[in-house]
Amino acid sequence: MAVSESHAESEKLHHSHLGRYVAVLAALVVLTVTTYLAAKVHLPAPWNVIVALAIATAKGSLVALFFMHLWDQQGANRLVFATSLVFVALLVGLTLADNATRFPLANPPGSVGALPAPEYVPPPQGGATYQR
């Protein structure tokens, strides 16, 4: 079974994909110009990032599926790549969730969610401060 599958895998590469590559190239150029123009519009705060990442994901999918032939390939290779994407989501998602849910004192001064500067009182000089 594995032999026939991997035979099919290499058979598919023997067909000419040139037309498909040209279509993907055109789509990638259009999406790149779109993301550039969308950034020029200056959308309100969360939407600029959402739109930019959505377009980047579309472009990345085109590259992975057609230039990298994941579309034609069998389960194992797709599974490996999909698994890496799960860990991308875990690493980025959990790290951001951690920072987004911290209480104010845990954030460094001057950043979002930190104490405002006037409320920050530096330790008194000469008292029980750390000596360098």
Place this chain on the structure above:
Amino acid sequence: MSDATVAPPQLAHHFESLEKQQHAARLGMWLFLATEVLLFTALFAGYGVYRYLYSDTFQQASRHLHTWIGLTNTLILIVSSFTVAAGLDQAAKGKGRNTFRLFMFSVLCGVVFMCFKAYEYTHHFHEGMLPGRYYTYEALGSGPGGAIFFSLYYLITGLHAFHVLLGMTVLTVIGLRARAGRYTTEYFVPVELAGLYWHLVDLIWIFVFPLIYLA
């Protein structure tokens, strides 16, 4: 298995057939690419955290970069990815010389990409847009956001540029071997794997461009 067919010269003795060997090679490459994705993800996660904490400074900082260079470099990498894919197509038809020409065009694209990057870095160095404590640029306010942005900028684009250089080397070596007729219509898996590496470099830049230049 005992028929008189001669094993192809590329077949390693521990594989039953060339197809199984190529399948194993492909799977191994995908495993390697998965680790590359995770390597960059660590940097993207760091970017995400500080982008969240210093969102205003990060958005200002990205406007102080040359967007046209980022856009041009994106288009250059996309075109170079296309020529690598076309090179694989030619290799599958046994036209190794065309594969060599197309791969060399992609390497040339890589050279142009690196020249733009060098121009950009030089500009940053003169402006004092340096990482961490070497940061002396004054247009982004006094907070630590600007220095952190440029630390992440150099880590992400620097690691990516290193991958571009590696990819250019791989494409040159495999392109030369294709020109020398090392691959046949039955055995061209090295051409495919070299292409996969270059496409990954393109794939990562596709995410670097909006995050760094269009933030």
